[in-house]
Amino acid sequence: MNTYPSCALMIGLLALGAGPAQAHSADEHAGHGPAKPRLEATRVTFADVPLTDQAGKPIRLEKDLLANKIVVMGFIYTRCTTVCPVVSSIMGKVQQQLGGRVGTEVQLVSISVDPLRDDPPRLAAYARQFQHGPGWSWLTGSSQSITATLKGLGSWSPNLLQHPPLILVGDGNSPHWTRYYGFTDPAVLVREVDELSSLHRKARRTVIAQDVQP
Template sequence: MNRFNLQRLLTVCVLAASVNQAYAHSAEDHSQHQAPAARLESTRVEIVDVPLVDQDGKSVRLEKDLLNDKIVVMGFIYTSCTTVCPVVSSIMGKVQKQLGGRVGSDVQLVSISVDPLRDDPKRLADYARQFQNGPGWSWLTGSAPSISDTLKGLGAQSPDLKNHAPLIMVGDGNSSHWTRYYGFTDPQVLITEINKLSGLRVHAKHTAIALESQP
């Protein structure tokens, strides 16, 4: 093998190792996961009215306090996860950065811990600092029954914590019809859906005003 081909082979091997390292999961976290391909599906959700706790230790109700009248981006994580969960949180962080002041105004970000036994508010607050930049992003935990009921209603419960699927959901907090995004979704795809939902709201508002103005 000549020097050029040897150098090319070594380059390919390094790139392959880098990709594998980026997506590989430790034996403790997601031991059976592979790099997930992004895909989406429409879904119907049920927002369960149970008490949850945010990263500041404040008691909140998901629908009443966070989702009501907002376009929502929701992810599912746990703080001891060292691979998939940071990627999901990073994607949401990029969404927050690109939307700027809209987050906390007409858009709400929500991350729900799927490991409430370990993820108390302080632990979530420490974790959130790695990804959050500004207001409008709530990190939620709660009692095991409350989290379980919440995840069931959202269709996001996994029987095996270590093998939960990377998932982000986008929806209108005033509607039960949402979109699930599995895998590592491009933030711009999520922003496109957010803008679409915002546009539908504006259209519905204008239509209602036009109908009211008719004799």
């Protein structure tokens, strides 16, 4: 599977990410520039802690968003003007390509790594730059809840400026997910969603067939 975006795509994604940005510290994401995309299998756990979405609604990650869904998940903070807008733009393109499947069989999730500043109104304003319909939750919470959530997902960093460009894709019913580092082509993420959806449907058909056997 080719995870390397073309030069034209990379330039386009960088342009999308830079559009709404303001001038920012040169130290932001120091050492984490647009590295070549790579992927790795991982095992995740879902911390059962209270979170809040961009509408101020209380959320439990696994119970309310992930169960029985194929999930595409990113990590951002709204003050970031380099890596995070590009990651969010990639996820926005995934949402556009999946269309009405998002919100039904697919759930998009973006988790703020800066919960002290990213309250629900701030996340809602940020989300409007990238979101193209329902099925995309932007989450914040207490520092303790966010830390527990990120550690369970293997995405915690003691310094938010150092968090890498990262998107996770997986089945919400399984602990076995895939990490995509760097600026991954949205089409690659969509193919992964399609493969997981096919496996998910096949597993459901097997369970139903077993249930109806005499």
